[in-house]
Amino acid sequence: MKKLFIIPILTVLLTGFFTNCDMPKTDVIVSQDFMTHVAQVSFVNDVSNVAAGKLNTDLDNTTVKITGPDAAKVWNIEGKKVFTIQGGTLQLLLDPSVEFITDSKTYTVNLIVEATGYLKRNVPITFVKDINNAFVEVAMVKKATLPAGIRLATDTSGNVSDLTGLNKVINIVASNTLTNGVTTEITVPLGVKMRDADGNPLSGALNTEVISFSEGNDGTAYFPGGLTPDNVKMLDGTTASGAFVSAGFAAINMTIGGKNVRTFEGGKVAVKMTLSKTNFNPETSQAYKAGDNLDIWSYEDDNGQWKLESTGKVKADTDGSLYVSFETSHLSYFNLDYFGSSSRCDLAKIKLKWNGATTPVNCRLTTRYTYYPYTWYQSIHSSETQIQDGTEEMFLNAPTNMPIEIEIFDIDNNRLLVKKIFAKGDLCKGGTIDITAPVIKKQLVSLTYKGMCSNTIIYPPVGTRVYYREVGGAWKLFHYVYYANRFDNKIVTDKLKVGQTYDFMVFAGNKSQLRTITIAKADNNIEVTLSDALCKALLKG
Template identity: 25%
Template sequence: MKTKLISIFRPILFLVLGLSLVLACQKINPLDDVDLTVNTDIYQAPILINFLDANVNATILPENISVSISGPGKNLIFDDLGGKNYTVAGNVLSLVLDKDAKPTETNPIKFTVSVTAPGFVSTSQTITISDPTQTLEFTVPLTKVAATPEGTAAKKETLSLTTGQTLTVPATTNKAEVATVTIAPGTQVKDESGNVIPSNTVNTQIVQYGTGSEESLNSFPGSFTPENVTLQSGVSTPGTFVSAGFVAIDMDAGGKKVKSFTKPIDVNVGINSELVNPETDQKVKEGDKIPTWSFESSTGEWKEEGIATVVKGSDGKLTATFKASHLSYWNIDWFYYLPRCRRTFILKVTSNLLTNVVSRNYYAKVYWAPANSNNFRYVYQTYGFNAKNGDLNEYTGLFTPNGSRVQIDVYSRSNNAKIGTTGIFNPCANSQIPITITAPTPPTPILVDVDFTAKCQNKNVNIKPSAWVGLYDPSGSTYYGRYIYGYMRSGKATIVVYEGREYTFGAYYGGKYYSGKVTFNKTGSKIVTSTGTGITGTTSYNASTGRVQVVASYTTNDCK
């Protein structure tokens, strides 16, 4: 399931795009001496993937991120220049859908973005496009091994293959569970091609993710509602996971990455004492059986592997034990898949907020339970929510077994207080769900309407750009709430900002990032680009509508 919130995005920022439009101009070859205005909005379903550190206390964004695209729809996905050079600009990847593709809810286009970054655990995100007219925004948390998020822990050691050895991830103040990996004496390790690596030791890293922390659960690769799951029967299906814990295991030996073993390794994953077995609606107990699943981050595929048995140690704590023949994420999960539905539904907001709001100042949490169960499990957090009275928040790609029970809570990011909740509903049977919001009154925002043009003087061409842009608000209450993204179509954008507040803005185009600063006021807007020159514009304020109008342009003589 892709339980992603598709907000009514208010595209953010625009002005700095003039700097990047030099690249766009190079793609255009108009007739000389003819004054043309060219719209660049020729592709569909613009997609932005925002890579953030899963640790909400992190102050530095992930760097040097590499991605690859796989899956059945990969040939229909391009970078924003229409090529296949999938380059992450800073921490953002911008993609588009082929202009002739025709996805629908019953025949969507699916592809997987695989992610690696130095010092972070590799992961992936499977994306489903069912409506080519929508803009899609995803946030992918990455786990930094040296500073894991709450509810997780990592351990590295060099283990002996000759004598055998155990690596233990100990309990921490926010993760009571323990995980161990044991290598039997005389085990040999193999590379991706199945060749034995001549080595007597193996460098081993385990990252354990507990189930008692939402930060930890947010790091689950893909989501708890995956679309690419292969059962032991060979059937491939989407569905819903209920996790008892998961680990990411990586090894290398002799300078090569380890993929498998001549003898399976023993894996033990501690079970949270409060975890409820969704099949019994009772707490997990000794003797329970839980399916195990491996994850291939290069394809986004989950594969059913076997069964973990819950045992009780001498200390009274529960552990799920199983054998692993190869390396990957290993997930201990109950899985629900048939019968299932794929539905788009909308939350319709009734709110005390009657003026426009900055959606990134609010977020929602999605909880799921099987049919006839009151054991709701956290499965997903959105990174924005439109909380104004009358707003619509659309969820699409929600894969759940028919009859499932879902509840959504909404929070204010300023103090993480709950400000609204839906009733319990079946997403397969409802298309519009009411929610009532009662929120603290935020600062009064202003609406800014932008009309931006890049002027290519040497070719007499005016460019109306389409690209992802973003704002960074350093005064935001939390790490995740400071970043706002949106899409500008053909030079047009409407943004919601707070008056007098300085924003760092950026544009993501052609695998590059361009930035500057801007302050919006009713009487005028101060614009400073990263170079200090190049952008000109006028602003005006309409008191009757409360909107600021900005007409801006950038002139270049470098169009080819």
């Protein structure tokens, strides 16, 4: 009964109006068990704090694929299997019938985004028992406007025959020397033949691109699959979970007649990756040097799996720079990396203390590898979230093999709130972060909403989510109902301004409704009388 009858409540509530009538004497809480695990996915181009809060609306109406072992258990916000980006965001809902048998049980899907002018992204989305609202940021690589430390090189001069192969040697260099970053060079030999993923021979004009990613600073925000992957394939065929510390990675793509080249015959592609000037070896806590070992990994773009190909040797070039070279008979992302098997904990919990912060503040939370006195760091995870005094932030698959820095940036007021470094493994022990930045007080606006059945209040169900935007702006999470009680039907916020008009989108289960409302005063009530039939259905059990 609860799943059948709860879903219409908010749909009806949203057809209500602002009023100031007296509160009734009786209320009731209808318990619920639907759609309590949601991933709030936001898409961005720029991961710097300068661009915090700026979503990539260029991707609006792009349909993404949801794959992986638990894809059947995930729905869009409307309870359908079509996943389309809107307002630079996408919400993924875990089916309410799914049970977390143990605290460590997880459900994972792969979110695959392919859009014209962007690199393909495959991002794992994991649902865990303790995180009802998961915030995930997907950094997209727009080829026309690449961030510092990422470089693209292309070549269109080659032609391939299925009989004689490539008609010339092709050499391409994606250079990051101006930023002291990672440079990737490839050489494609004369006569090599090319095939697609199904093994079919390809012939025609060859388009080749190489994108080289420096590992330092924010470069790893674009790292395929994230730095804390599951299902990593080792040399012996076994799989492992753990944490990467990258020394640089590259995407190598070739197409012929619009079809992707997958494998080569009659020769291999030579790859040379020159390390950045600020490289860091986590095994020695020093920079890499000639003679060090560095593992070479490839990435399966369709299923999101990293595979260990071989172990390379760091060598010194004639100019003193360091590089690793190897050959490949297939195309993918390639990554030079230290991998620590099981170098992470499942879930880390940190309590935030911010005296006087009684209303949620929109913030950007970033976790990084860091190692002082070096200025080197690597971005592990970042997302938009809402914090106030007492907020508990949870970190899935927190690495233990490096010191971790947590940074919180106030999007609403464009300021850095706090940075804190946790020593190796300490983040997984939990703890607190004290924010000493002054609380910026703004005018508070309250919204109290209820559905009425005679003298009985029907409260919004657990899992109800409210989004808002200034008309024409980007959607942002406004409110989430954590508890089914009488105190959770009132929202007090400094996000709204009296006299301003906003769009509100409310999601209850797999139903949604859009309303445009002008905030007329500081205290507002939203009330609607439910139909007799609906009231009887809601209250009969």
